[in-house]
Amino acid sequence: MAERTLFTRIIDGEIPGDFVYQDEHVVAIRDINPSAPVHVLVIPRKPVRSLAHLEEKDRELAGHLLLAVRKVAEQEGIGESGYRVVINTGDGGGQTVPHLHLHVMGGTEFTEAGMRG
Ligand code: AMP
Secondary structure (H helix, E strand, O other), X not given: OOOOOHHHHHXXXXXXXXXXXXXXXXXXXXXXOOOOOEEEEEEEOOOOOOHHHOOHHHHHHXXXXXXXXXXXXXXXXXXXOOEEEEOOOOHHHOOXXXXXXXXXXXXXXXXXXXXXX
């Protein structure tokens, strides 16, 4: 069996995580090294390696992930002010944890180039 990912181990409670949202398909935890005042990772329970590994059969899961982002953003109070969603994909995309996750970042002002300030 493939090695279990860091996020699977957090989801299974082997490693602590600061959970802010959970449902049947998705969990959301605070990033341990936040790069914005609100920085949450939305993660499918299914250990899809990256966005590049998402398959046709994951269509429903993909929609579920986006809806979870919206719910988490509202819950975190950034639904109205706006936020940035990032999916680092593969080595070239700077992905360090090989388990698909969406970074939801807000509580600050982003410019086209990055974070202001
Ligand atoms: P990426 O570089 O897109 O793969 O993002 C991985 C993210 O996981 C980084 O922003 C890390 O700060 C975050 N991270 C690593 N370990 C943990 C952990 N134990 N709990 C929460 N977030 C973590």
